[in-house]
Amino acid sequence: MINPKKLKRSSHPVMFFIYLSILVVIASAIASTLNMQVTYDRLTTIAGEVESSTVAVNSLLSLDGIKFLITSCYDNLVNFVPFGSLLIAAIAFGIALKSGFLKALCVRITKKIPKFIIVFIYSLICIIASLDNNVGYVLLLPFGAVLFMSMNRNPIGGLALGFASIAAGHGAGLFLTQLDYNLTSYTEASAKLLDTEYSISQSGNLIFIIIASILIACLCTFITEKIVSRKLGRNQIEEDEEFVLEESKEKKGIIAAIIATIICLIPIILMIIPVKGDNFLGLLLDKSQDTYTQMLFSSDSLLMTNMVGIVSFIFAVQGFVFGVVTGTIRKIRDMVNFSTDYLKSIGGIFVLIFFAAQLNALVTETNFGVVVTGLLSNVISASEFSFIPLILLIFFFAMVTNILLPGSVAKWSIIAPNIMPSVIRANITPEFAQLVFRLGEASTNLITPLFTYFVIFIGFIEVFTKNKNDFSIRGCYKVILPYFLAITILFLLMIICWYVVGIPVGPNVYPTI
DSSP, X not given: OOOHHHHHHSXXXXXXXXXXXXXXXXXXXXXXXXXXXXXXXXXXXXXXXEEEEEEEOOOTTSHHXXXXXXXXXXXXXXXXXXXXXXXXXXXXXXXXXXXXXXXXXXXXHHHHSOHHHHHHHHHHHHHHHTTXXXXXXXXXXXXXXXXXXXXXXXXXXXXXXXHHHHHHHTTOOSSOOHHHHHXXXXXXXXXXXXOTTOOOOTTTTXXXXXXXXXXXXXXXXXXXXXXXXXXXXXXXXXXXXXXXXXXXXXXXXXXXXXXXXXXXXXXXXXXXXXXXXXXXXXTTSOTTSSSHHHHHHOTTSHHHHTHHHHHHHHHHHHHHHHHHHHTSOOSHHHHHHHHHHHHHHTHHHHXXXXXXXXXXXHXXXXXXXXXXXXXXXXXXXXXXXXXXXXXXXXXXXXXXXXXXXXXXXXXXXXXXXXXXXXXXXXXXXXXXXXXXXXXXXXXXXXXXXXXXXXXXXXXXXXXXXXXXXXXXXXXXXXXXXXXXXHHHHHHHHXXXXXXXXXXXXXXXXXXXX
């Protein structure tokens, strides 16, 4: 029997987004009335041009604001990136899950490998997957839940581990990505405002982020094993036992799925081989770029723009082949039913996405994020801080600005030209300042509701919560808070130790000039 008092305390997270949206509307009207605005220097191009910009908070209770509230709901939803990505991924993931492939694969993995090693490997894979947020959040999060269920653990632990690893991994990673290229471009342009000869390599943070990735995975594994999994307890979700497979059939199905995966990967590998001209080889690369890393991870490369579709296709093929070999798929209708059933089970996420999309659009329309970022960057520019105090100031201001303006490049294009004089005057290298910024913003990716993939995380928590009346925003934050605190402390310790000891953050790049 449902306890009315408990039900009242555990209001649905949809109300969280609605309350925040109402608060933004009211706050925008007050800020606009008080003429809240900021003037700051902003890099308009990566070539180094700077212009002084004045941005004011827009009121959503003005005539234009009310018009926006009335007419923008549809566009806000359609333009919200996780919406389409989740829909595409769900169709494929449903086939892989309902055919029995994912469960069979996870059970066999967990039988042969120690659980803490599985947790570490999964965390590290999620960190690597942060190079494309869509794939990590819409495919690896539910996979983590299935993985934890196969270990007889609460699937929410897998969701929390995956989300923390991907979100924090945004500031790290084992490879150079488009983020490194974009941030470095603005860092170099800002440094050249003071020293026209200053040149920055895209790999300027490489050593640090590789070590950070390993440490994040180790820390997340420790938090999961010692705190989160113990608090959440064992798996209480009753899984659908639609198929009981013989072990020999199951083994044949897994082998067949692995072979099919290899076959699918062959043309993909061929399409990322850099070859001049328009042909099949190198089709997924952005050949307008100079280096292979840029070709691979450019925002215009077909590989990055279609990563969700590519990985989802592989999941679908795995589920299909496994189902055909084991007999869980006998006709096309079975695949359609699998996808439909899975979409039904995660339908609540799309409701949350609608309200999260509105909140994000409202905050963007008000210019709150830009104004706060500009104000704080001016504070750093006007401060007399140096050495560790300046580093800590940049870190904490990056954390704060990321809560209202999650886009990395948008923030750095404002912050970089304003803080670079203080940074260089303090004998700190621009590359190290960039590193401090990216770590600061990565830490609050875990907690800001304006981070577009935060809603995917809490949505999957609802899917894997046994008693839906217990699903609340407070519970979502409670499960992610240990990771946020631990990762923030880790980043701070790493930054301070690197600066004090003077260890290289990249090839021939040090914290100090």
